[in-house]
Amino acid sequence: MTVPKFTALKGTGQKISMVTAYDYPFARLVDEAGVEGVLVGDSMSMVVQGHENTLPVTLDEMIYHAEMVGRAVNHALVVVDMPFPSYHLGKFKAIENAGRILKETRCQAVKLEGGVEQAETIAALVSAGIPVMAHCGLRPQNVHQLGGYRVQRDEQALMSDACAAAEAGAFAMVLECIPRGIAAKITGMLSIPTIGIGAGADCDGQVLVLHDILGMASDYAPRFVKAYANLNKTVVDAVRGFRDEVRGGDFPAAEHTFE
Numbered sequence: 001m002t003v004p005k006f007t008a009l010k011g012t013g014q015k016i017s018m019v020t021a022y023d024y025p026f027a028r029l030v031d032e033a034g035v036e037g038v039l040v041g042d043s044m045s046m047v048v049q050g051h052e053n054t055l056p057v058t059l060d061e062m063i064y065h066a067e068m069v070g071r072a073v074n075h076a077l078v079v080v081d082m083p084f085p086s087y088h089l090g091k092f093k094a095i096e097n098a099g100r101i102l103k104e105t106r107c108q109a110v111k112l113e114g115g116v117e118q119a120e121t122i123a124a125l126v127s128a129g130i131p132v133m134a135h136c137g138l139r140p141q142n143v144h145q146l147g148g149y150r151v152q153r154d155e156q157a158l159m160s161d162a163c164a165a166a167e168a169g170a171f172a173m174v175l176e177c178i179p180r181g182i183a184a185k186i187t188g189m190l191s192i193p194t195i196g197i198g199a200g201a202d203c204d205g206q207v208l209v210l211h212d213i214l215g216m217a218s219d220y221a222p223r224f225v226k227a228y229a230n231l232n233k234t235v236v237d238a239v240r241g242f243r244d245e246v247r248g249g250d251f252p253a254a255e256h257t258f259e
């Protein structure tokens with residue numbers, strides 16, 4: 001999948017699926033499953049590193065993981081989140097940091113959170129040949145300013161952000177946690193695909209965090225999440241089975257043993 005082919009999926013009737021991945025084995029599996037996009041999300045900060053929000057993950061850590069994902073994926077488009085504050089320190093710093101992502105991983109695009117106030121940065125990245133996926137609506141990197149993870153309902157602000165990011169040259173846009181009606185309007189207004197998470201069924205595609213899809217999340221799951229498996233249980237059952245067989249002397253058996 002290339003960036004132009006991804007954008008061209010808009011209006012074809014084919015909905016776009018995208019999931020996160022943070023390491024080689026899972027990236028290989030999600031690519032095999034046939035999704036159009038793989039996102040090395042800064043959700044890694046919470047999902048993999050165990051932090052309480054997405055702020056702690058660093059650019060070096062994102063690159064370290066994106067390189068593994070980039071090597072595993074042969075079909076899907078791989079997009080890497082620019083972590084906070086790797087694109088907030090001016091256009092040149094943003095190009096330098098996004099450039100590192102493209103040079104040091106095999107990934108094809110970056111994603112950053114923001115609309116109106118990031119339009120200049122998006123335009124600068126695009127003019128440097130770096131494809132940008134925008135992220136509007138709820139922006140988890142602004143959690144302290146927002147006072148929590150809440151549905152974003154200011155229609156005028158959301159429309160302005162979406163227009164600004166698209167006009168700046170974004171090739172696609174994540175819409176997070178906004179009412180379905182507003183997401184539908186934005187989707188109808190833009191010529192680039194919208195990828196929703198908690199934004200209803202009218203977006204051009206959907207993205208979810210892999211660990212949520214697999215039922216590997218911790219106790220809290222937001223309303224927009226759907227688990228398609230219960231790997232928490234599968235993993236605990238498997239490791240318990242191993243522990244019990246070791247304790248009972250049943251593992252290793254003859255077939256696991258060299259004579």
Ligand code: KIV
Binds near residue numbers: 042044135207209
């Ligand atoms: O970091 C992430 O996983 C994301 C998705 C939730 C869209 O930005």
